[in-house]
Amino acid sequence: MKKEFKIISEIIKKNTRVLDVGCGDGTLMKFLKENKNVDARGFEISKNKVQNCIGKGLSVIEGDAEKDLQQFPSASFDYAVLSQTLQAFYNPEKVIDDLLRVSKKAIVTIPNFGFWKIRLHLLLKGTMPITKNLPDEWYNTPNLHMCSIKDFFNFCSKKNIKLDQSIALNNEKTSSINTGNLNLKNLSSELGMFLIEK
Amino acid sequence: MNIENKFKTLIVKNPLTLDCGKIINNYPVAYETYGILNEKKDNAILAFHALTGDQYASGINPVTKKNGWWSHLIGPSKGIDTNKYFVICANVIGGCMGSYGPSSIDPKTNETLGINFPIITINDMVNAQYNLLEFFKIKKLFSVIGGSMGGMQVLQFISNFPDKAKTAIPIACTASHSAQNIAFNELSRQSIMADSNWKEGNYSQLNISPDKGLSVARMAAHITYLSKNGLQEKFGRNLQERDKLKFGFDADFQIESYLRYQGSIFVDRFDANSYLYITRAMDYFDLIKQFDGNLSKAFIQSKTKFFIISFTSDWLYPTPENKDIVIALNACGADVGFTEITSDKGHDSFLLNVPDFLNTIKKFLNTNYSSK
Numbered sequence: 344m345k346k347e348f349k350i351i352s353e354i355i356k357k358n359t360r361v362l363d364v365g366c367g368d369g370t371l372m373k374f375l376k377e378n379k380n381v382d383a384r385g386f387e388i389s390k391n392k393v394q395n396c397i398g399k400g401l402s403v404i405e406g407d408a409e410k411d412l413q414q415f416p417s418a419s420f421d422y423a424v425l426s427q428t429l430q431a432f433y434n435p436e437k438v439i440d441d442l443l444r445v446s447k448k449a450i451v452t453i454p455n456f457g458f459w460k461i462r463l464h465l466l467l468k469g470t471m472p473i474t475k476n477l478p479d480e481w482y483n484t485p486n487l488h489m490c491s492i493k494d495f496f497n498f499c500s501k502k503n504i505k506l507d508q509s510i511a512l513n514n515e516k517t518s519s520i521n522t523g524n525l526n527l528k529n530l531s532s533e534l535g536m537f538l539i540e541k
Numbered sequence: 542m543n544i545e546n547k548f549k550t551l552i553v554k555n556p557l558t559l560d561c562g563k564i565i566n567n568y569p570v571a572y573e574t575y576g577i578l579n580e581k582k583d584n585a586i587l588a589f590h591a592l593t594g595d596q597y598a599s600g601i602n603p604v605t606k607k608n609g610w611w612s613h614l615i616g617p618s619k620g621i622d623t624n625k626y627f628v629i630c631a632n633v634i635g636g637c638m639g640s641y642g643p644s645s646i647d648p649k650t651n652e653t654l655g656i657n658f659p660i661i662t663i664n665d666m667v668n669a670q671y672n673l674l675e676f677f678k679i680k681k682l683f684s685v686i687g688g689s690m691g692g693m694q695v696l697q698f699i700s701n702f703p704d705k706a707k708t709a710i711p712i713a714c715t716a717s718h719s720a721q722n723i724a725f726n727e728l729s730r731q732s733i734m735a736d737s738n739w740k741e742g743n744y745s746q747l748n749i750s751p752d753k754g755l756s757v758a759r760m761a762a763h764i765t766y767l768s769k770n771g772l773q774e775k776f777g778r779n780l781q782e783r784d785k786l787k788f789g790f791d792a793d794f795q796i797e798s799y800l801r802y803q804g805s806i807f808v809d810r811f812d813a814n815s816y817l818y819i820t821r822a823m824d825y826f827d828l829i830k831q832f833d834g835n836l837s838k839a840f841i842q843s844k845t846k847f848f849i850i851s852f853t854s855d856w857l858y859p860t861p862e863n864k865d866i867v868i869a870l871n872a873c874g875a876d877v878g879f880t881e882i883t884s885d886k887g888h889d890s891f892l893l894n895v896p897d898f899l900n901t902i903k904k905f906l907n908t909n910y911s912s913k
Contacts (some may be wrong), residue, residue: 384871390880394897397848400912404879406865414868447851501608 344370346515351424354508354538359421362386362446364408365428369396386411389440405458409433412441416505420446427452427476430486439504448507448540457491457529475535492535494526499539508538548596548639549573551673563659571639572631574622575599575615578677584910585679586621587670588630589687589694591810595638597681599623600632604638605810613894621906626683629673633666635819637812646811655814656742663690663826666841667697674705681705683910688891689762689858693826696866700828703843706852708909710902712850712891716828716836716869722857725765726820729758733813742814751773754814756804764804768854768887772796819867826885836869847877848905850898852890
């Protein structure tokens with residue numbers, strides 16, 4: 344299991360209800376179910392992945408989180424997980440609103456557009472950056488709204504969203520982000536992970 | 542003909558109060574089983590059939606001599622593996638394959654009941670079949686499964702008996718029969734009743750049957766089970782055993798010939814009055830209304846794990862109607878998975894060899910069976 348999921352599963356407490364938005368092949372859900380006795384539900388847009396998850400005994404619903412999150416009643420989950428998909432939504436602001444309505448807390452991971460390699464790529468090559476976490480060309484990327492760790496920080500303060508935890512991920516290493524080291528972490532981190540609540 | 546001797550039948554002694562108010566008792570429920578019920582009795586699956594189905598879900602149907610209607614799904618090593626599971630399938634009441642229906646004999650007159658048979662509902666069908674659990678001494682089914690009207694029965698079953706099934710698979714169905722579907726059913730019924738052989742439902746006494754009306758009803762319904770693309774691909778404008786148009790009303794096109802054939806073989810196995818009663822039961826199905834407009838209330842007590850399936854090209858029970866069930870289940874925190882299977886075969890997809898469909902059910906059942 345990738346480092347990102349390991350950290351997410353450390354944050355999530357035992358015996359809770361979790362909604363994994365964009366659950367993919369269900370790796371995280373399965374781990375949470377087996378190791379933390381979590382009542383996990385998944386949301387996934389790819390039919391293949393949904394059918395795989397269901398075959399593994401996971402309760403996954405095929406659908407588009409952007410439209411279909413509305414169906415869940417308020418505060419019906421303890422955690423909502425959104426792993427590296429925020430940037431692919433038409434309206435990330437609304438998705439965050441929805442997540443924090445259906446769930447008490449949300450764990451959001453973003454590929455950090457402020458990462459030095461990305462900045463350097465654009466500065467030196469003058470073309471849209473392609474990296475490990477952002478492998479697609481500008482003309483076929485699903486990503487519509489890229490942001491940096493700093494952008495997300497500012498977004499949360501503007502929207503009065505409480506940042507319970509901010510974690511920077513770089514390869515296998517993790518470190519905590521705070522207002523003091525924000526500029527540095529924004530430069531040195533590939534991914535940012537945030538535990539947020541309203 | 543004494544139908545009760547021809548089929549495997551449970552005579553239900555318990556009186557059943559139907560939704561229409563009438564009480565029935567000592568009525569037959571014809572059923573068939575596949576596989577073996579294990580000692581713990583925890584491997585039983587109740588499969589519900591659709592409008593024109595019957596208890597012969599797998600194997601060879603003794604009446605039609607053809608494969609059972611769900612042979613692609615049910616059988617040894619298949620999606621529902623009968624080496625592992627014990628499958629029960631019953632003919633619905635109102636049907637014509639041995640269960641209590643309009644072709645049953647009225648002991649008072651020694652004639653068939655015809656339209657003296659009471660109006661039945663999906664709820665009545667499910668309550669009648671529930672007696673099979675007691676008969677087999679099954680405390681809890683491993684699963685209930687059905688497509689189309691069978692899916693409606695799955696929903697009603699869980700609503701009526703929230704702790705009697707570990708898993709439930711409603712397929713290509715709805716919680717509330719739509720105006721369009723009522724309209725199609727009405728078209729079919731009017732076609733039967735317009736046949737001069739229908740005789741207000743008393744055709745059996747005269748040894749005739751409204752074959753023309755019933756076959757037109759079947760033809761119309763059959764179109765609704767297919768998709769536009771599916772029809773176009775299979776038939777297009779191909780001509781039937783001729784090189785050019787004949788400038789008449791013969792079956793020039795293959796699609797005409799196909800529909801006529803479907804209509805003609807249907808009348809050999811199905812009773813026209815049963816068609817009236819069962820379509821009526823479907824039209825009356827509105828689980829949302831049964832729970833005062835809040836479908837979630839139907840499932841609020843259930844710990845059942847649901848798996849809901851729809852098909853991309855099904856316009857009779859389209860994905861949004863299936864999704865409404867998912868939404869209601871989510872709203873009450875029920876355990877639910879949902880997928881829309883890609884298929885160009887229309888509503889009929891659930892009866893056909895659609896590998897994604899069959900495989901996903903197989904894996905869903907096997908994982909959940911081993912995770913007890």
